[in-house]
Amino acid sequence: MxxxxxxxxxxxxxxxxxxxxxxxxxxxxxxxxxxxxxxxxxxxxxxxxxxxxxxxxxxxxxxxxxxxxxxxxxxxxxxxxxxxxxxxxxxxxxxxxxxxxxxxxxxxxxxxxxxxxxxxxxxxxxxxxxxxxxxxxxxxxxxxxxxxxxxxxxxxxxxxxxxxxxxxxxxxxxxxxxxLGFPKSNKIIAPLDLKLSLSEFAEGKKTLNRVTKNNSRRTICLFTYATGTKCLPEIWWEDFYKAIKKEYADYNIIEVLPIENVSQIAFQAPSFYSKDIREIGALIANTDIFIGADSGMMHLASSVQTPTVGLFSVSELKKYEPYDNCSIGVNIIKRSKKDYFKILNKILNNGKLKIYSKAV
The missing domain is CATH 3.40.50.2000 (Glycogen Phosphorylase B;)
Incomplete structure (x- = not known):
């Protein structure tokens, strides 16, 4: 230090x-x-x-x-x-x-x-x-x-x-x-919410189509970076990327890049770079699942109601894991590769529901 x-x-x-x-x-x-x-x-x-x-x-x-x-x-x-x-x-x-x-x-x-x-x-x-x-x-x-x-x-x-x-x-x-005299509330706590507008969501779809060049397929979104010890090593990501490409050969697989413009998979996947948080969120909102380590980008994915798989190795899972919309935190030290795909399959088979009832 x-x-x-x-x-x-x-x-x-x-x-x-x-x-x-x-x-x-x-x-x-x-x-x-x-x-x-x-x-x-x-x-x-x-x-x-x-x-x-x-x-x-x-x-x-x-x-x-x-x-x-x-x-x-x-x-x-x-x-x-x-x-x-x-x-x-x-x-x-x-x-x-x-x-x-x-x-x-x-x-x-x-x-x-x-x-x-x-x-x-x-x-x-x-x-x-x-x-x-x-x-x-x-x-x-x-x-x-x-x-x-x-x-x-x-x-x-x-x-x-x-x-x-x-x-x-x-x-x-x-x-x-x-x-102060209010009745006790047991209401379910709201999810994280970026409150994307309908126009932002539509623009995100166009952006995703430009990145994938194939809008007939479902899309898996990766974020391979994180700060400090939360960042999983390149060898881990390389192995994971090979496995996920093989398991989901009929899916688009893209990578959202951090502001540092680096990739733990050496830019092998089609990638998207932006400094605009809402633009990034709109793109992720149009994907079928987001996979990444504990980071601000993981919470951004959760906030646009995309099923999010948070990969945890050092952070407190119960404190930071994504929730709602089929999201889950995974301890990669305790889970095997076989477990990952069981989780991913379950989420992808459930699909997702996008609701922008308060969009502007």
Whole structure:
């Protein structure tokens, strides 16, 4: 680990220890929310700029806007991806983004915090209870109701899927609402959703046809890259690619490339490269199955309702695996090649259902 990385790890550890108790004694038990229509403005805090982490808050955003249909939501995030991801979310009003390098953008950094304080919110929500900046933002906000993301402990025991990073913020927020007088909800948690428009989906189909040059076949989409130790070695992918080509000889097999424009199968398959997240998502939405390691691209595939097979070797499967639409996380250390094809066959035989009921 490099010196800068060690300093960053130490800084985060110190900040977590300093902020972990913020909001612990904040809840006022005599406050009851009488009418959900009174909630007009909500702040959701997830100061992280990674593609996957931003997509993983879409279930919470859907939950909030369903419960409070008249509300407008501001997002406190990091980086520039959020406006793209939430482009078709009608309830999203303002994206407040922290600069990725605050010490190089001190004026913007302080202006962000000032803007949070100046704007009046009915509810402020911290997504991740371990986020120091998220807890601080909720505490700093001018909100009547403040939820810091903490768990009650009981839900974690009752819900088998509580550990999932997209789900436990929803479960925790539901528990908080019961303290405000809301009835307990057992509704199934929404999937990740990029909310592609019908026109985006149609354009993605045209793009896929250009890549495959054969639109009469079904298509398997591969993503062979991932960051750090999550990236499976070239020899693993080479072996897998040979096997999948043989097993699915009558399918199109394509590879979506990362922003680094690299391939773990040496560009043997027809490939697609773009820096446009929505364009990539639209292409994947028109394929029959997506296969790739734990990454932002895996979550993007899940968010466009394509059956997604996540390949896990180091990440916590229960925390990050794709869900819904026949999706599944696979531990490649515990599974054999024969297992992979059983899983793939089951998904491909089930087919998939594309619904863009809220498309614009």
């Amino acid at each position: 490099g010196v800068l990385k060690k300093i960053n790890v130490f800084r985060r550890s110190v900040m977590r220890n300093l902020t972990k108790n913020i909001g612990k004694a904040n809840f006022q038990r005599d406050i009851v929310l009488v009418d959900k229509n009174d909630i007009k403005r909500v702040l959701i805090c997830r100061p992280n700029g990674r593609l996957g982490n931003l997509l993983l808050i879409t279930p919470l955003v859907q939950e909030v806007t369903e419960i409070f249909p008249n509300c407008k939501v501001d997002l406190f995030v990091k980086g520039t991806l959020a406006p793209i991801i939430f482009e078709n979310y009608e309830n999203i009003d303002k994206v407040i983004d922290l600069p990725k390098k605050p010490f190089k953008n001190l004026l913007k950094y302080f202006n962000v915090w000032i803007s949070i304080k100046r704007r009046k919110y009915d509810i402020a929500i911290n997504v991740d209870q371990n986020s120091s900046s998220g807890r601080l933002a909720v505490q700093f906000s001018n909100a009547k109701y403040k939820f810091f993301g903490d768990s009650d402990g009981e839900t974690q025991i009752v819900k088998s899927d509580y550990d999932h990073i997209a789900k436990y913020p929803v479960y925790n927020f539901r528990n908080y609402l019961t303290k």
